[in-house]
Amino acid sequence: MFSFRSALLNGTVVAALACGVIGCRAYQAFAAEQATFDPPPALARTDFPAWPYPSGVPDDEKEEGKLFTVPGSKQAFTFTQINKQRTTIDWFPERHPTPPPPVIAGKEGAYNACGQCHLIDGGGKPDTSDLRGLPVEYMMQQLADMRDDDRHASINGAPLAKMVAIAKALPLDDARQASEYFHSIKPVKRLRIVEGNVVPVTHPAAHAVQKVDPSGATEPIGTRIIEVPQSFARTLLRDPSSGFIAYVPAGSIRKGKALVTSGGGGRTLPCASCHGQDMRGSGAEFPGIAGRSPTAMARQLYDFKSGTRNGKNAVAMKPVVARLTDADIVNVSAYLASLDP
Numbered sequence: 553m554f555s556f557r558s559a560l561l562n563g564t565v566v567a568a569l570a571c572g573v574i575g576c577r578a579y580q581a582f583a584a585e586q587a588t589f590d591p592p593p594a595l596a597r598t599d600f601p602a603w604p605y606p607s608g609v610p611d612d613e614k615e616e617g618k619l620f621t622v623p624g625s626k627q628a629f630t631f632t633q634i635n636k637q638r639t640t641i642d643w644f645p646e647r648h649p650t651p652p653p654p655v656i657a658g659k660e661g662a663y664n665a666c667g668q669c670h671l672i673d674g675g676g677k678p679d680t681s682d683l684r685g686l687p688v689e690y691m692m693q694q695l696a697d698m699r700d701d702d703r704h705a706s707i708n709g710a711p712l713a714k715m716v717a718i719a720k721a722l723p724l725d726d727a728r729q730a731s732e733y734f735h736s737i738k739p740v741k742r743l744r745i746v747e748g749n750v751v752p753v754t755h756p757a758a759h760a761v762q763k764v765d766p767s768g769a770t771e772p773i774g775t776r777i778i779e780v781p782q783s784f785a786r787t788l789l790r791d792p793s794s795g796f797i798a799y800v801p802a803g804s805i806r807k808g809k810a811l812v813t814s815g816g817g818g819r820t821l822p823c824a825s826c827h828g829q830d831m832r833g834s835g836a837e838f839p840g841i842a843g844r845s846p847t848a849m850a851r852q853l854y855d856f857k858s859g860t861r862n863g864k865n866a867v868a869m870k871p872v873v874a875r876l877t878d879a880d881i882v883n884v885s886a887y888l889a890s891l892d893p
Contacts, residue, residue: 697863742795808887843893
């Protein structure tokens, strides 16, 4: 299993703000102390599946002065501008409000720009979180939970460990600016669902993105969801307009709908009671859960189940997840991902 502690010592931590890289003095001090924001030893799990916690490999691309572009954008950036700075790039500045400093610039000596890993529009990737349209107070509470050590990942080496470090370094005013910005952006579905019994063979790649094997090899999907970029190259360029494909088991959407809408005969609770009939959220405490990454959704369900996500509002989720099996989590995540956000 990928070890966050080993990655720190070897200098190979994969970028990820719900998971960002802290390329700054605060992070260097943190690494020097060999500290860890992994789950408390009593709660760390080794019996959870690996797929909801995407791992990656170091980005070995070299700066050669080449300017990269993406379809539909008038911008051009070098590899260093895209990946090796505290700030983040903005391919489509005309498509969203002006980002506040925490989102696009970060803060020297404290944290990298939120857009580095959540992307400039907050859409994120399977290893991070989609922040678009989430309630401001919900996001502020999650940051508070991380800051107060009430929220961790369930397994060692998960990207959330880096987000906990960021939450501890993020001033409240900066956190609110970023939260208000991401709340103002309407979610747009950039996810295609494919049901079936086989999936492409994939491998961890840079930025914790999963890359399809170029041989075209396939394997049984089993009790998993496999989420890959529609364009691997554009995802590595942090292009927020390029989406993902989620491969889910045959029949999982139908089975997930039964669990989400009726509770599956008492196995869980209907999600609409808190998240609204359309699963697009209700009030400041219950976020929209429709049309978001099924990988990220499953990760949250496992973290609630393990007890490592134990903040102010987690009590409402504990009876929901208590009796869910691995297959149930796959089915619920697949169904919710199939909905429009």
